[in-house]
Amino acid sequence: MPQSFARVKETFDAWAMYQAVVDADYMHHAEIVATLAAWAQKQTEPLRIIDLGCGNSWLATHAFKNANIASYHGVDVSDASTLAQENIAIWPGRAEVVAGNLADFLRAQPGASATVILASYSIHHFSSEAKVELINECRRVLVPGGTFIWIDAIRRNDESHNAYIARLTGVMQNEWTALTLDGRDKACTHVRESDFPESSSWTLDHVAAAGFKLSRSILARDFFRGWAFTKT
Numbered sequence: 028m029p030q031s032f033a034r035v036k037e038t039f040d041a042w043a044m045y046q047a048v049v050d051a052d053y054m055h056h057a058e059i060v061a062t063l064a065a066w067a068q069k070q071t072e073p074l075r076i077i078d079l080g081c082g083n084s085w086l087a088t089h090a091f092k093n094a095n096i097a098s099y100h101g102v103d104v105s106d107a108s109t110l111a112q113e114n115i116a117i118w119p120g121r122a123e124v125v126a127g128n129l130a131d132f133l134r135a136q137p138g139a140s141a142t143v144i145l146a147s148y149s150i151h152h153f154s155s156e157a158k159v160e161l162i163n164e165c166r167r168v169l170v171p172g173g174t175f176i177w178i179d180a181i182r183r184n185d186e187s188h189n190a191y192i193a194r195l196t197g198v199m200q201n202e203w204t205a206l207t208l209d210g211r212d213k214a215c216t217h218v219r220e221s222d223f224p225e226s227s228s229w230t231l232d233h234v235a236a237a238g239f240k241l242s243r244s245i246l247a248r249d250f251f252r253g254w255a256f257t258k259t
């Protein structure tokens with residue numbers, strides 16, 4: 028039975044709340060943009076990017092604005108996919124963002140059709156079983172030597188799901204003051220209902236088992252981590 032993303036969609040349809048989180052840098056977008064931009068500058072071939080759960084494509088268009096982009100395909104289940112159209116105008120004729128479930132989108136992509144798959148803060152909305160399927164699909168869709176960039180909410184290795192959610196929502200309630208009180212309540216409810224973070228070791232083990240090699244760390248913060256993996 029496929030997971031329902033109706034509540035996730037509802038949260039991100041009201042994009043302003045998440046954009047306030049991005050603008051206040053609570054999820055370290057500035058560091059992610061700088062790290063991805065530096066990584067992209069070192070790539071020798073034009074990039075063919077798939078962005079899973081792209082939102083309004085703020086992250087990709089900031090990180091890759093000076094990169095050599097052959098194509099960019101974003102997908103998002105929320106109305107943010109409409110907002111993305113303005114941002115991706117920096118890549119005329121080479122970029123599109125569609126509305127839909129990223130798992131269905133990925134399944135529909137031909138094998139070896141992307142050089143980069145970016146999944147930033149989106150995969151933690153899936154169950155563990157569905158995450159494993161997504162990892163395998165990413166490997167199928169990437170060219171050999173292609174890069175899977177996975178940034179997400181990640182638990183400490185010795186931490187339970189409930190302990191992580193309690194710790195994160197505590198920080199959100201007390202420290203995410205750029206959001207209104209109502210906004211913080213809504214954001215915490217979203218995290219309690221719709222976030223299923225894995226631990227670092229679960230993530231690294233399952234990505235390796237699917238046939239990827241860790242190439243570099245992208246983000247190493249307390250609640251949030253990211254890595255770039257190469258398809259072997």
Ligand SMILES: C[S@@+](CC[C@H](N)C(=O)[O-])C[C@H]1O[C@@H](n2cnc3c(N)ncnc32)[C@H](O)[C@@H]1O
Binds near residue numbers: 083129
């Ligand atoms: C926390 S936001 C991250 C947005 C952007 N990637 C970033 O890093 O700032 C999560 C995004 O994933 C999208 N999303 C969650 N589940 C999805 C699914 N099953 N299919 C497509 N998009 C999904 C949400 O709509 C939302 O825009």
